[in-house]
Amino acid sequence: MKTNTILSLLFLIGTCSALAQVNLGQIDDFENGTTENWTDGGSSVPPVNISSGGPTGANDNYLSDPSLGGGGEGSKMVMFNEQQWAGNYTSTGIISIKFDARAITNTLNLRIAFDGAGGRICTINAVTIPAGGSWQQYTIPILASDFTTVAGGSNVAQTLSDVSTMRILSNTNPSWQGESISAILEIDNIEASATLSVEDFSATQLFEIIPNVSEDKLNLTIPDFSINNSTILDIFDSSGRQVLNKKISSLQNEISVIDWNNGIYFVRIISDNSQQVKKFIKI
Numbered sequence: 001m002k003t004n005t006i007l008s009l010l011f012l013i014g015t016c017s018a019l020a021q022v023n024l025g026q027i028d029d030f031e032n033g034t035t036e037n038w039t040d041g042g043s044s045v046p047p048v049n050i051s052s053g054g055p056t057g058a059n060d061n062y063l064s065d066p067s068l069g070g071g072g073e074g075s076k077m078v079m080f081n082e083q084q085w086a087g088n089y090t091s092t093g094i095i096s097i098k099f100d101a102r103a104i105t106n107t108l109n110l111r112i113a114f115d116g117a118g119g120r121i122c123t124i125n126a127v128t129i130p131a132g133g134s135w136q137q138y139t140i141p142i143l144a145s146d147f148t149t150v151a152g153g154s155n156v157a158q159t160l161s162d163v164s165t166m167r168i169l170s171n172t173n174p175s176w177q178g179e180s181i182s183a184i185l186e187i188d189n190i191e192a193s194a195t196l197s198v199e200d201f202s203a204t205q206l207f208e209i210i211p212n213v214s215e216d217k218l219n220l221t222i223p224d225f226s227i228n229n230s231t232i233l234d235i236f237d238s239s240g241r242q243v244l245n246k247k248i249s250s251l252q253n254e255i256s257v258i259d260w261n262n263g264i265y266f267v268r269i270i271s272d273n274s275q276q277v278k279k280f281i282k283i
């Protein structure tokens with residue numbers, strides 16, 4: 001009986017903490033008719049669930065969040081989530097947030113902002129959602145190097161490993177605040193993703209890591225077309241700390257990892273306007 005009670009308690013604790021831990025691959029598709037815990041803090045124009053007209057058309061629910069512009073309550077384009085989007089982003093291997101969106105009335109410059117253990121941070125680059133456009137999928141990369149601290153923030157990596165609030169906001173500059181603008185953000189399929197773009201699934205591979213588990217060396221094979229004057233290799237550890245950043249010009253590259261701590265690393269190649277991230281495990 002005692003063992004059962006302890007097991008029940010452990011199950012309950014596990015269930016509770018699971019609510020506050022973001023998971024790789026989770027998607028808010030709004031098909032349950034709710035706002036899935038997205039709110040703007042209780043303004044007169046909160047996010048609402050619309051039951052039809054999402055990216056796949058009839059009966060595809062989506063979330064619609066208006067902002068009024070001007071001053072005062074409801075003026076700013078920002079919504080936030082303190083439930084299923086809180087937790088540790090680095091240990092789960094989430095490197096981007098993907099979503100379908102369109103903008104009504106005014107063009108939006110969407111960014112992801114987090115508050116957490118290291119304070120407030122916001123993505124450096126925005127994705128632009130043109131006013132009056134049709135549904136389209138967008139990707140916002142969220143590796144540590146994609147963020148800057150904003151007022152009230154001190155440490156990007158600390159926040160990424162312990163997020164309490166996620167914001168989706170529109171602003172022409174990195175900020176914790178949404179801009180004051182008259183617009184409507186319509187959004188669906190907000191996804192915690194391990195890839196940076198749709199191209200990650202195509203046959204075009206910017207590089208290979210063979211093997212991708214090793215105790216002594218990391219072997220990178222890079223096809224001819226990926227190498228140019230500005231091909232960059234950078235590597236991050238699981239806490240988001242950059243451990244290597246350099247230009248590369250060889251098709252075969254061997255990097256010694258003997259001195260690295262055991263664990264998961266994210267290896268990124270940036271070539272022209274493409275980039276790709278792959279996992280490497282040091283054992």
Ligand SMILES: [Ca+2]
Nearest residue numbers: 029054060061
């Ligand atoms: Ca939907």
Ligand SMILES: [Ca+2]
Nearest residue numbers: 040045046066
């Ligand atoms: Ca609103």
